Amino acid sequence: MDTLLKVNSLKTYFYTIDGVMPAVDDVSFEVMRGETLGIVGESGSGKSVTALSIMRLVPHPPGRIVGGSINFKGDELLTKKEYEMRMIRGNKIAMIFQDPMTSLNPLFTIGDQIIEALVTHQDLSRREARDRAIEMLKLVGIPSPEKRVDDYPHQMSGGMRQRVMIAMGLSCRPDLLIADEPTTALDVTIQAQILELISEMKQKMNMSVIIITHDLGVVAEVADRVVVMYAGRVMEYGSVKDVFSMPLHPYTRGLMDSIPKIDVNEDRLKSIEGTLPTLTEKFKGCRFKDRCVMADRVCHEEEPPIVEIDNRQVRCFKYI
């Protein structure tokens, strides 16, 4: 397997009136061809900003990519001109968002919206693009696609709209699909259908997927490797099998212990006490220290570097 995307020491900071907020701080990971990478984290962990950085869609101001590199198929994305990025976005790298209602334009039919993407990026006539759009809708399991292609977004259910988003994302046969919380707004039975659809499409098109979620269950089901983020940092990074069977970082372990499991009876949940720290550039020590049960003096004074052990990476003094 060769590397499709290599993110190296990515830093995306937000310059606000309250100071500089390091939303993504020295984040590195790779996505292989045909692989699914899960990025898990809670709100404020920097997982969505990481995705927006790859797409070069960080809102500016206040955000700015201040360091690192993003290498996609041997090309550096961070030095690309805006018009060059436009050739990549939606074409080579596609993104689907959490809320299919707000990411579809209510004034245009879904067909028009898929056709627009196709005509922009591929050398197709409108008629050819329309046929392709119908073909894509069929592929994502929308019944009678030749009729539904002329529907407006409000005529469809939430699950159907997310299928349309996926059809749109996949219409140009991208190498990489970034799915930011693709099932969070959906019901569990619909979520199961959508996750299955993404895996199936990945197989069929031999593409890579980055799935961003707060749901560890979703990652366990669909991802090959997982990046666990907390307050802008990668805390743990490894294969899903390793990380889930033996989480190394206290945060990863805490996160797993704090979710109620359907197949286990437990009287009391182990929770992670406290809340996310307010980040500034001057933050001292490990970012998880105030909530960590194992924190000692060194954790408050210095931040641990990320180290590699047994084929995975972890950022904790316990392993140094």
Next chain:
Amino acid sequence: MELLEVKGLKKYFPVKGGFLSKTVNYVKAVDGVSFNVKQGKTLGLVGESGCGKSTTGRTILRLYEPTEGAIYFEGIDIVTLDKEKLRAKRKDMQIIFQDPYASLNPRLTAGEIIGRAIDIHNIARGKERQRRILQLLDVVGLKREHYNRYPNEFSGGQRQRIGIARALAVNPKLIVCDEPISALDVSIQAQIINLLKDIQEQFHLTYVFIAHNLAVVKHISDDVAVMYLGKIVEMAEKDELFLRPQHPYTAALLSAIPIPDPSKKHSRIRLEGDVPSPINLPPGCRFATRCPERTSICDEVEPDLIDIGGHMVACHHRR
């Protein structure tokens, strides 16, 4: 002892349309729901969006006026109460909302938000009122200095703690928890669930716990009712329901949950199709359009919720 008995509860919302905005149809959000909750116990109400679980929760407090049915709270049918008596009864029945951002007045401090509840029901005044607010802050895990802060200064988890303190302020007997943790981060969810369990024990509270997350419902409930399109399709003691789900919908719902353990690959029951509109319901079983076990009777006759031995289920094929 049954604290709450709901019998044949219906809530229809009119759909207006046409000339002069006449009522052309009804959304049958809750369509004949009955259940009991014993003192000190928790009933979990689960289902997907649009199944009527939140409407049920709000209707039993008469935040929505029921279209039909009876709601016995400590033996008194609160549907028949007039405004004054209902208001007095509301002291015993509180609600915690899903969105802690939208359910707190941004112009009041945390202390005042809790204080308002105390004032409305005349629970305490002056020094005693102050003492009580501080005590409530302590009970829900907030600090004294939080008293004078405004909602925007709190995180989501802390706001939900304020919402819980407000509900507790009037010494309620019943609390309807309407998706109390869905808007919170994973690591915060466990804190709030633990808090809800602690105060239930401490104040002998009875809960109706509404959520779409089955694992959460299983964790906190004693009995669980599964709703689909305005009806309860299955209801049982929680271990019974989760170990031996009877209704095809419950089974599908359980199999759809992603399990955070990559070594456990479970077989999934695939549900085809979408949920029908609650305005135009099919004549037979409401789940028939998506059911893998559908036969001709399912399209014709609507199944009743029947006890099949410690387990209530509404399905023609489980008799």
